[in-house]
Structures are given as C-alpha cells and as structure tokens.
Amino acid sequence: MKENLSNDKMPVPGRNVVLPEGVSSAQILVVDDMPLMRKMIGMSLQRGGFDNISYADDGDDALIKIAKSMPDLVILDINMPRLSGYDVCRRLRADPVTANLPILVQSASETAEERVEVFAVGATDFVSKPINHPELLARVCMHLENRFLIRSLSDFQDRMQSELNMAREMQHSLLPESEIVDAVQLVGGASIEAFYKASSELGGDLWGTWPLSGNKIGIYVLDVTGHGVGAALNTFSLHATMARFEDKKLDPAAFLSSLNSALVGAFQLGRFATMFYGVLDCDTHELVYAGAGAPRPIIFGGENVRTLDSSGLPVAIVKSATYENLSDRLEPGESLFCYSDVLIEAEQSDGAILGENGLIKWIEASCLSGERGTVISRLLDQFFRTQSEQLPDDLTAVAIHRHLTLDLDNASEPETPQIEQPATQQEMPSVFVVSSDESPFDASYDDLAAPGLAVKRTGPITSKLSKRAHTGANMAVVLIDGTLGLEFAAEKIAFIDQTFRDLNGPVIVALDGEPHEHDPILSIVGVRYFDARQGIDKLRRFLAEEADDYVRVSALRQALEQDDGDQEPIVDGVYRFASRSEAQKLATVFSHASADPMPLAIGLSELFLNAIEHGCLEIGHDEKGQLIEDGKLGDEVTRRSNSANFRHRYASVEVCRGRREIAFRIKDPGPGFDFQAYLVDEAGHEKKHGRGIVMANSCFSSLSYSGCGNEVEAVFAL
Amino acid sequence: MEYRIETEDDNTKVVFKGDITFSENVSFRQILKELAESSVKTCIFDLTDVGMVDSAGLGMFLIAKEQADTAGWKLNVTGAQGHVASMLKLTKLSELLAG
Incomplete structure (x- = not known):
C-alpha cells in the first residue's frame, strides 16, 4: 500500500518540469504529535518527489532532531502538548544557526489573530488543516527553491569576497617587503615613512624601492587609472613588467621608456599609469629621476622646500613617448616625499581641494611642529580630519627621510666643518649664531664672546649645526637672527631637527621687538626669544645664563641616567x-x-x-x-x-x-x-x-x- | 559634470562644466556616442568652466582622441585653466590632445 502510494507521483501545481536535484533531495522534518497526520503529510511529500523525510513526535523531539541534523525545511504543527509550535518557532528563531530555516506551520485554527501570532513568532508560511496536499507541495517547493537560491547566491558572494580578499592580499604583497625597506634605509642613511590605502577593495596605486649597485637606491610611485579589479590587474601587469627591466633600473628615463614600450597595447584604451622613478646616489647625494605625469615630488628639510619636475606622458598611452633624466640633490637632513594625486585633489570638508601649494604649506607647518621623521603621518592625520567621507581614489604617500649623521663618516666631504670642537672643551658653553649679513645686528654678534661663552658663527647656513650635533660636544645654545622676519628664523628652525634639540641647549630667536602672541615658532618646545633692541650686552648676559642653565640641567640628566x-x-x-x-x-x-x-x-x-x-x-x-x-x-x-x-x-x-x-x-x-x-x-x-x-x-x-x-x-x- | 553640444555645419563644440572624474564615465561615453552618430569633422572640447580633472578624466579624453583618429575627425581640447591646465601639462597630454 505504501509502495503504491509512493510510486504514484503527485504533480505539483504550476510545475511541468521535474524538481531540481537539490530541491528533491532536500531534508524535510515533519513535526506533529498525531501519528496519522505525520503519515499523511509524509506520504504527500513522497508523492511529490521528496524522499528525505524525517519525523518528530512533539516540540522537544523536534528541537533535538534539528540539533542533530539540520533539515532544509520544517513542517510544524502548532497545537502540540508541552512545547507548542509557537515555542518551537521562537526557539529556532532565537538561535542564529536556525534563524533562517524555513518553517511551514500547519494548523486547524483559522482566526486572524492566530495567523498573525504564527507569523509574529517567526514562521515562514502557513497552511491550514485539513491539509490540501497540492497546496502543501506547492508551498514546500517554493520555500525550498528560495532557500537553495539564497544559499547559492550567498555562496557565490562568499566566494567572490574571498577571491577579492585574496586579490587584495596579493596586491599588498606587491608593496616592498620590510627586509627590502630595511636594506634601503641602511644604504640611504634614511628612514622611510610609507602609507598606502586602496579606496575600494582593490587599488591601482603602488610604490616600491630597491637597493642598487654602487651604493645607490631606487624609489618609485605609480598610479594606474581607475580602481577596482581592472586597475588592480593593470597594476599587477605593470609590476611584473618592471622585473623584466632589471638592467635599466640605474637609468630612470630608460626604465620608464622600457615600461612604456612594453605596456602600450596591454592596457585598455583610456587606461594608463602615471609614474615617478628616482635613483639616489648615497655617496654624492645626487638624485637622478624621470617623471611620467605623477604628482610632483617634494623635497623638504633643507634650506628650501622644492618640487621635482615629474611631467611626462603617462606610461602605456603612446608607443613613441620618451622620457628625460633630470637631476637634483637629496642631502642628508633632507626628505623626498612622493604621493598620489588624491592627496591634493580630494574634496575637503569645506569643498575646496588642497592643491600642491596647500600641501607644501602643510609640510612646512608639520616640519615645525615635530620631528622630520614623522612629518607624513602627522600630515595624513590632518588630511583625514578634513575628509568628510571615503576617499575617491587610492592614496599613497611615501617619504624617504635622510638622516643627518651620515656626513660624519664621510671623509671626502669637501665642506670642512669649522665649528667642530674637541670634546675636551665641553665645559665651555658655546653659542652658535645663525644670521645673515643683511641683518642690522649681524656684525654685533661678534661681540657676544665672553670668558664664559664661546661664539661660533655659521652664517645663514644651518646645515653646519648638524655636524655639531654628533661630535659629542653637546653644550650649545643656538641663536637665530629673527630680525629680518620670522620666515628666516622658521626656515632655520625647521632645519634643526629633534635629535639636535635633544642633545643641545635651547634655540634662541633674536627679534627686533616683542613677539606676537601667536607667532607659531615661539610655541615650539625649546625655542625662546630675545628682544634684540635691548642691546648686545643684555643678550650676552641672557645667552650666558641660558648656557649655564643648560649645563646644569645636562649634569642633572646625566646624574639621573647613572x-x-x-x-x-x-x-x-x-x-x-x-x-x-x-x-x-x-x-x-x-x-x-x-x-x-x-x-x-x-x-x-x-x-x-x-x-x-x-x-x-x-x-x-x-x-x-x-x-x-x-x-x-x-x-x-x-x-x-x-x-x-x-x-x-x-x-x-x-x-x-x-x-x-x-x-x-x-x-x-x-x-x-x-x-x-x-x-x-x-x-x-x-x-x-x-x-x-x-x-x-x-x-x-x-x-x-x-x-x-x-x-x-x-x-x-x- | 554638465555638458552642452553646439553644432555648426561640420564643426562641433562640447562645452564642459564642473569636474570630470571617474564618476562621469557614463555621461562621457554618451557624448562619444553622440559624436559618433553625427557627421563631425572637427570637434572642440571646451574646458574653460572645468575646475578639476582626475586621471580617469584624462583617460576619457584619450578615448575621445582614439575615436577621432579612427573615424577621421579632428579633436582639439582647449580652454583648460588652473588645476586642469596643470594636470594636462604634468602629463604632457596637452600636446597630444591639441589637434
């Protein structure tokens, strides 16, 4: 009898085709306290083509069976002793594992309130008793199909997501490894500050660096147009192509030309890469570079802030593009900063864009407010504060900060440091005067010398101070002539880095009058001012006392360290x-x-x-x-x-x-x-x-x- | 970005206004479609009122240039100012797109 019934397939209303494989093999749990009902529903499902059916006698049994083996659909009676269908529904919905399990409730009750209650506790659908078998089958099929559709969609989404994650990891793996960065930092006598953030899941920006033969280092930044998968694929292809031209890495123009010829035709129409590549000779400090339309890199930390001409046709547009080697210098104590265009083009919260000039102003301010080695991170903090929403493009910011110390070991350096003092004279405090002969006070600074104070003139060149910082004779007060305007003084102070300030005494700015309350340089820790109108004798006394204080504090510090x-x-x-x-x-x-x-x-x-x-x-x-x-x-x-x-x-x-x-x-x-x-x-x-x-x-x-x-x-x- | 197409005989002028960035991709392609359907001989992209162009925007100009070369009409990009002019100069695309 049972076999007859199960062989006699019942057609599902509205369906001419056979059930999809996943649907017909779906596991269905029938929960009813009445054996007859269980049997009727089971037979109905079997005739509809389902043969993976299990049964539960009541609510508790249902929960146990679900916990053991998760069905694809539950057909649930509402009126059961002990644990009712409502309770089963609530429990299943409260558990994240079964929160989305389709529950088809069957009940003899027909009141509107009860139907509302059924849905309120989380049932997926409702069939009324007595059971109309074709209707039951139609609903079961619909919910199972939905479930499989959603499952395959979310499987698909999971897979795409994991593939995107993988691609993103791969892209991050294109960034230089820390061992390489360490090697470059060592060769270049520099620290590298780098920031990289893709705007969407995948980006088109990249930067890299490598040590080269002859005590040289290479550094590049590039930006492939667009973002997302397309841009990322082009970035991969560009990165792979770079490896083909190892022999050109010492010659920036030749390197860019080779990349361009290899990539024209490989990128889609309208896609290209802007790029900058520079090679620094760490012995001569000469920087040879070529540009392919990347934003102009900025050199700062020295006597002046300047930009490098990085103009040039972007890579992968025309076969005939040529690139030119230009040259500049990157001295110890200077920093080279390369960045992608979003930094100066992104709309700030006030609607304006920063622009190159705005960026340079920020860098100058950032140099004054702290150590040169963290200029970029502080600058980016400021940048992100002005960003109201997500960046429209990838952001790359890389700076190579050359340390001041390198010169010490460099015997071939032509400039003879005139101010180095043997360490035996440590007890004698010295004042280093940074001034210009345009200053009305310049000549009188020679009169600062006193038995308790040696005077060293450095002219307008602050770089000589750097050498002093590492001779061990760290008993120095620096006097900067600010009478020609605070710009002169600010420029000089920017050059005196934190290392020097830590090792030495205060920096004093001589002003032609009282300072304004808001003059920013006067708020830098360790910078004091002196009103030069009080005359040279007062200044001599002032400096002597500052030096004396400094000697005393140094002695205290030493004692504490010991x-x-x-x-x-x-x-x-x-x-x-x-x-x-x-x-x-x-x-x-x-x-x-x-x-x-x-x-x-x-x-x-x-x-x-x-x-x-x-x-x-x-x-x-x-x-x-x-x-x-x-x-x-x-x-x-x-x-x-x-x-x-x-x-x-x-x-x-x-x-x-x-x-x-x-x-x-x-x-x-x-x-x-x-x-x-x-x-x-x-x-x-x-x-x-x-x-x-x-x-x-x-x-x-x-x-x-x-x-x-x-x-x-x-x-x-x- | 907004744009206006002015046609006089065989000469077409597209006047752009606002920013030309990645998100203008769709409307830019619409412009190129319209140009392809008309019998244009020369076309001027007037950028006088454009405040900002990003690299994707420059890429769109290159696509237009490619379409012009293929279909045998002349493209000339003019009027760039401020940021747009410096972008064209930095990437040396001003030479490539100037007729």
Missing part, C-alpha cells in the same frame, strides 16, 4: 646641604619620588641652588648673571665657600611625605629677596631670575615663599 632609581625610599626629616654639588645630589635623590624624575629634579635643583648661591653665599641676582657672563661663577662660589663669613653656613630642606603629595620646606640663612615682585609682576617670567621660580612653579603644585624670602615651601603632587 643611578637607575635604585634608591632607598625617602625618609621624612630635615636634610642639610652646604655646597652646590650636595644640592644637586640631593635633588636627584629626592626626584626619584616621582615616576618621571627629571622635572622634579630640575625644580628642586633650582630651589636648592638658589638657597646655596643667594642664601648661604649671598650672591645677588645681578651679581650672579655677571659672574656667569664672565665665566667666574665657579671661582666666586669656591672663594666665598672658603671665606670666614660663609664657611659654616648651610641650607636645609625638610621633607614630609604624604600619600598623595610630598612637601619640601627649604630654608637658607641669607637675607632673602623681594619675592612679591616676582610673584606679582606679570612680566616676571621673561626675567631671568623670575624664570627660575616659574620653572620651579610649573613642576610643583604649589610654591609659597615666607619669611623675608629665605623660606620656600614646595609641594609636589605624586
């Missing part, structure tokens, strides 16, 4: 100190109370030294300045310390450590000073001695003088 904070914890109590060296030692010891000891060491040393010099030894502020200028401070301190009047004097500091702060009360036996004048006078921070207080003030959370000025309490927040 002991690694392996100290006993500070015990509350009163500590005495009677000499400058004791003051310095005590300051370094106490500074370990802070996780970042340097600022606390500077602040305490400032206060302790004041106590010794002004208190114990009664050296007046002006007197001290003069002594520094004359290079006689040390002698005078020794003389007074040994004299009968001052020999037995000492200063003391009382340390009291709390949980959140540590208080230092410093007392000296001196006559004190009019501290009110420094605390009230707003211009006090421009005065030398007031600046000491401000220096200490900025490190302590509170600083209060009492007595006649010979007692100060400084509180440091931990």
Whole structure:
C-alpha cells in the first residue's frame, strides 16, 4: 500500500518540469504529535518527489532532531502538548544557526489573530488543516527553491569576497617587503615613512624601492587609472613588467621608456599609469629621476622646500613617448616625499581641494611642529580630519627621510666643518649664531664672546649645526637672527631637527621687538626669544645664563641616567646641604619620588641652588648673571665657600611625605629677596631670575615663599 | 559634470562644466556616442568652466582622441585653466590632445 502510494507521483501545481536535484533531495522534518497526520503529510511529500523525510513526535523531539541534523525545511504543527509550535518557532528563531530555516506551520485554527501570532513568532508560511496536499507541495517547493537560491547566491558572494580578499592580499604583497625597506634605509642613511590605502577593495596605486649597485637606491610611485579589479590587474601587469627591466633600473628615463614600450597595447584604451622613478646616489647625494605625469615630488628639510619636475606622458598611452633624466640633490637632513594625486585633489570638508601649494604649506607647518621623521603621518592625520567621507581614489604617500649623521663618516666631504670642537672643551658653553649679513645686528654678534661663552658663527647656513650635533660636544645654545622676519628664523628652525634639540641647549630667536602672541615658532618646545633692541650686552648676559642653565640641567640628566632609581625610599626629616654639588645630589635623590624624575629634579635643583648661591653665599641676582657672563661663577662660589663669613653656613630642606603629595620646606640663612615682585609682576617670567621660580612653579603644585624670602615651601603632587 | 553640444555645419563644440572624474564615465561615453552618430569633422572640447580633472578624466579624453583618429575627425581640447591646465601639462597630454 505504501509502495503504491509512493510510486504514484503527485504533480505539483504550476510545475511541468521535474524538481531540481537539490530541491528533491532536500531534508524535510515533519513535526506533529498525531501519528496519522505525520503519515499523511509524509506520504504527500513522497508523492511529490521528496524522499528525505524525517519525523518528530512533539516540540522537544523536534528541537533535538534539528540539533542533530539540520533539515532544509520544517513542517510544524502548532497545537502540540508541552512545547507548542509557537515555542518551537521562537526557539529556532532565537538561535542564529536556525534563524533562517524555513518553517511551514500547519494548523486547524483559522482566526486572524492566530495567523498573525504564527507569523509574529517567526514562521515562514502557513497552511491550514485539513491539509490540501497540492497546496502543501506547492508551498514546500517554493520555500525550498528560495532557500537553495539564497544559499547559492550567498555562496557565490562568499566566494567572490574571498577571491577579492585574496586579490587584495596579493596586491599588498606587491608593496616592498620590510627586509627590502630595511636594506634601503641602511644604504640611504634614511628612514622611510610609507602609507598606502586602496579606496575600494582593490587599488591601482603602488610604490616600491630597491637597493642598487654602487651604493645607490631606487624609489618609485605609480598610479594606474581607475580602481577596482581592472586597475588592480593593470597594476599587477605593470609590476611584473618592471622585473623584466632589471638592467635599466640605474637609468630612470630608460626604465620608464622600457615600461612604456612594453605596456602600450596591454592596457585598455583610456587606461594608463602615471609614474615617478628616482635613483639616489648615497655617496654624492645626487638624485637622478624621470617623471611620467605623477604628482610632483617634494623635497623638504633643507634650506628650501622644492618640487621635482615629474611631467611626462603617462606610461602605456603612446608607443613613441620618451622620457628625460633630470637631476637634483637629496642631502642628508633632507626628505623626498612622493604621493598620489588624491592627496591634493580630494574634496575637503569645506569643498575646496588642497592643491600642491596647500600641501607644501602643510609640510612646512608639520616640519615645525615635530620631528622630520614623522612629518607624513602627522600630515595624513590632518588630511583625514578634513575628509568628510571615503576617499575617491587610492592614496599613497611615501617619504624617504635622510638622516643627518651620515656626513660624519664621510671623509671626502669637501665642506670642512669649522665649528667642530674637541670634546675636551665641553665645559665651555658655546653659542652658535645663525644670521645673515643683511641683518642690522649681524656684525654685533661678534661681540657676544665672553670668558664664559664661546661664539661660533655659521652664517645663514644651518646645515653646519648638524655636524655639531654628533661630535659629542653637546653644550650649545643656538641663536637665530629673527630680525629680518620670522620666515628666516622658521626656515632655520625647521632645519634643526629633534635629535639636535635633544642633545643641545635651547634655540634662541633674536627679534627686533616683542613677539606676537601667536607667532607659531615661539610655541615650539625649546625655542625662546630675545628682544634684540635691548642691546648686545643684555643678550650676552641672557645667552650666558641660558648656557649655564643648560649645563646644569645636562649634569642633572646625566646624574639621573647613572643611578637607575635604585634608591632607598625617602625618609621624612630635615636634610642639610652646604655646597652646590650636595644640592644637586640631593635633588636627584629626592626626584626619584616621582615616576618621571627629571622635572622634579630640575625644580628642586633650582630651589636648592638658589638657597646655596643667594642664601648661604649671598650672591645677588645681578651679581650672579655677571659672574656667569664672565665665566667666574665657579671661582666666586669656591672663594666665598672658603671665606670666614660663609664657611659654616648651610641650607636645609625638610621633607614630609604624604600619600598623595610630598612637601619640601627649604630654608637658607641669607637675607632673602623681594619675592612679591616676582610673584606679582606679570612680566616676571621673561626675567631671568623670575624664570627660575616659574620653572620651579610649573613642576610643583604649589610654591609659597615666607619669611623675608629665605623660606620656600614646595609641594609636589605624586 | 554638465555638458552642452553646439553644432555648426561640420564643426562641433562640447562645452564642459564642473569636474570630470571617474564618476562621469557614463555621461562621457554618451557624448562619444553622440559624436559618433553625427557627421563631425572637427570637434572642440571646451574646458574653460572645468575646475578639476582626475586621471580617469584624462583617460576619457584619450578615448575621445582614439575615436577621432579612427573615424577621421579632428579633436582639439582647449580652454583648460588652473588645476586642469596643470594636470594636462604634468602629463604632457596637452600636446597630444591639441589637434
């Protein structure tokens, strides 16, 4: 009987063709608590051509069977004991694995509310009892077909996605490997900063670099028109073609010509690649390059910012295109920046585009606000802030920053550094004067020399400073003439890189007047200004004191570097100190109370030294300045310390450590000073001695003088 | 991008306005179709009012040039200013597209 029924195929309404393979072999789970219903539905499905049918007696059984083997469709009775059809629906929909499983609900109920409820719990469709078999079959077929269609579409999508991912990975693999970049950085005495971002899944940009024979390096950027798969394929083809012309890599024009001839006809009509290729001789610093219409690379970091002429017919347009080798220089201390056009063409949030001039302005500003080696990342941060949406094209930005150090080993360098000093003269602070003979003050700078201060003239050329930075004689103050305008000064400061600033003393800009509040160069850390109208004598004093400060801070830093904070914890109590060296030692010891000891060491040393010099030894502020200028401070301190009047004097500091702060009360036996004048006078921070207080003030959370000025309490927040 | 085609005898002038970039691909092809269907002898692309052209835009000019060479009419790109002029100069396409 059963066999008869199953052989007697029932036609599915609206279908003349046999069911597709996947559909007829679909696994269908029939859930009903009544055996008769299960049997009827099963037979109906078998007659419709389905033979992969399983059964569940109730809701719990259904969930167990589904968990064991996922069906392609469930036919579910709604009225069952214990777990109802509604509950089964809810549970299946709550599980992500079965959230999309087609559920065909069959029920005898016919009320509108119940039908709504059925769909509300997540059923896919509804058939009413008594079952109309052709209708049931038609609905089962429809839902199964949908399911298979969706599954194959999403399979297809998954496959495309994974293939695109693979293509993107392949494209990223075209970018130079880190070993190659390392090798180039080593040969070129340079660091490379590179950024690459494809606009859609696949891009048409590429950059690369390679070391070449004869201590040379090559670097290219290219941009294939369009983006997406087409552009990416052209990029692959261009990259592969490059490998064919190893022998041309030392000659940029020949390299581009070869690529062009090989690729004309390989690209679709209207597709081409703009390109720049340069070869740097790391011994002579000569840069030979050829352009094929890439945006003009920019050289910065030296005396002037300049662009390279990269004009030329893009590659793969006309067979007859020729390219020309041009030449420039990329000196140590300079950077070459190559980028793709979207950087200057993308619409910014205000609707304008940056343009080449705008980019150069950004680079100049970025040079001033930090290290040259991170100019591009800071510039791109700024760029992305102005981008309201996704970039319309791929973005590539590559800079090669040549280090300043390379010159040191280069004996053949014709320029003799006139300012190198033997390291034995370290104790003598020097001021390096960067000026131009057009400046009205230029001649008078020669008069800055004093017993405590050596003067080195560099003319308008800052590059000589770079050599100084690495001789080890790092006791330098730099004076830049800003009287001809801040542009001159800004240009010079841009050239003094972070390494130099870290190793040396402050950079002082002499101005013909007061600075404006917003002059950007004056906000750079380590840059101070001096009003040149005050005259050369004041300037000499100012520089001498800056140099003295610097020597002192260097000594502190060295002392801190030598002991690694392996100290006993500070015990509350009163500590005495009677000499400058004791003051310095005590300051370094106490500074370990802070996780970042340097600022606390500077602040305490400032206060302790004041106590010794002004208190114990009664050296007046002006007197001290003069002594520094004359290079006689040390002698005078020794003389007074040994004299009968001052020999037995000492200063003391009382340390009291709390949980959140540590208080230092410093007392000296001196006559004190009019501290009110420094605390009230707003211009006090421009005065030398007031600046000491401000220096200490900025490190302590509170600083209060009492007595006649010979007692100060400084509180440091931990 | 907007464009206007002016025809006088055998001479055609296409006046462009706005930016010519990758996204103008479709309307640019429409222009080329219209040119192919007319009996043009010379055609001028007037870029006076174009503010920006990207490399895909330049590629479209090259396609137009190719179509002109094949069909035996003359193409002349004129009026480029500012960014557009510097793009044409940088890529030396001004020489290739100037008649």
